Amino acid sequence: MTQRPKVSFIICTYNRADYLDDTLYSLQDQHLVDLQVELLIVDNNSTDETPRVVHRHQESYSKDHNPIRYIKEPNQGLSHARNRGIKEAKAPFLVFLDDDIRATGSLISAWYSFVSEHPQAMAAGGKIHVQFDASRPRWMSHFLLPLLGHHDLGNSLRKYPAGKYPFGGNMGFRKALFNRVSPFNTNLGRKGRQLKASEEKELFERIRDKDITVYYLPEAMLYHRVDEQRLTEEYIKRQALGLGQSMALQAQSSRMTYWMRELPKWGASLLLFFPYALSLQPAKAVMLLKFRKWIAEGYFSGQS
Numbered sequence: 001m002t003q004r005p006k007v008s009f010i011i012c013t014y015n016r017a018d019y020l021d022d023t024l025y026s027l028q029d030q031h032l033v034d035l036q037v038e039l040l041i042v043d044n045n046s047t048d049e050t051p052r053v054v055h056r057h058q059e060s061y062s063k064d065h066n067p068i069r070y071i072k073e074p075n076q077g078l079s080h081a082r083n084r085g086i087k088e089a090k091a092p093f094l095v096f097l098d099d100d101i102r103a104t105g106s107l108i109s110a111w112y113s114f115v116s117e118h119p120q121a122m123a124a125g126g127k128i129h130v131q132f133d134a135s136r137p138r139w140m141s142h143f144l145l146p147l148l149g150h151h152d153l154g155n156s157l158r159k160y161p162a163g164k165y166p167f168g169g170n171m172g173f174r175k176a177l178f179n180r181v182s183p184f185n186t187n188l189g190r191k192g193r194q195l196k197a198s199e200e201k202e203l204f205e206r207i208r209d210k211d212i213t214v215y216y217l218p219e220a221m222l223y224h225r226v227d228e229q230r231l232t233e234e235y236i237k238r239q240a241l242g243l244g245q246s247m248a249l250q251a252q253s254s255r256m257t258y259w260m261r262e263l264p265k266w267g268a269s270l271l272l273f274f275p276y277a278l279s280l281q282p283a284k285a286v287m288l289l290k291f292r293k294w295i296a297e298g299y300f301s302g303q304s
Helices: 017-028 050-058 078-088 107-117 142-148 175-179 199-209 233-251 258-278 282-303
Strands: 007-013 037-043 068-072 093-097 101-103 123-132 170-174 214-226
Touching: 007 017, 007 078, 007 107, 017 037, 017 050, 017 101, 037 050, 037 078, 050 068, 068 078, 078 093, 078 199, 107 123, 107 214, 142 233, 142 282, 170 175, 199 214, 233 282, 258 282
Parallel strands: 007 037, 007 093, 037 068, 123 214
Antiparallel strands: 093 170, 101 214, 123 170
């Protein structure tokens, strides 16, 4: 690229070459060359065909106007990869996308327009809908869809309400923000096959503590693909255990106990249990309680 980009779209990836290939194809129709943007691929020690996939997509652009850059981050973990992306990005505004998304036609332009029209905005998040690559399990209720990345606060540009935060598959920050707020906590987040979490929420909590406004962008929409592997009860259990372990790590620097955080959620799960059971959807009812139980197991195992 001959011009400094206005927005860096950062994709951190680990052994997801097939999905990354599809993601990059979906972004090729986004007028990347016409807009001042870059795609920064951060490879977190992939052992599959990831480098070749990226190189093939780079070859589809001319050398003088190539929006795709590839770097490798040797420290294992999503938070390490994201922090490397923050450091290496050339643009003043950074947008993180997952490696298994399909972009809508408005995704890149919506982020670009927002950055151009809101020069003081420091953080934002976009809309995410789930796209199943296999049949949706009977036990997968609407209330568990956020586990798979679903995030929809409506169709209007707005400030995030209290208690709501962008999701990691479609979130953006002004790079200067990280002069005021430390980047992602490397003790949290996924590491290889370890499904720890909460690194995004923890970062946004620290951003909120600085009274920084976070915006919701409905036009910046994408689809998060969910493969068959992640539609098993075992995978959801591992995810819940990892979430609980991450909560335990956060609790070490917080005054909030497990029950202060989780009692309202247990209550909500119990309230949802009975309508599902009475409407002859027992699998959904039971999974809601299993999920809360697994989080508790992860939390208390993480404290031992």
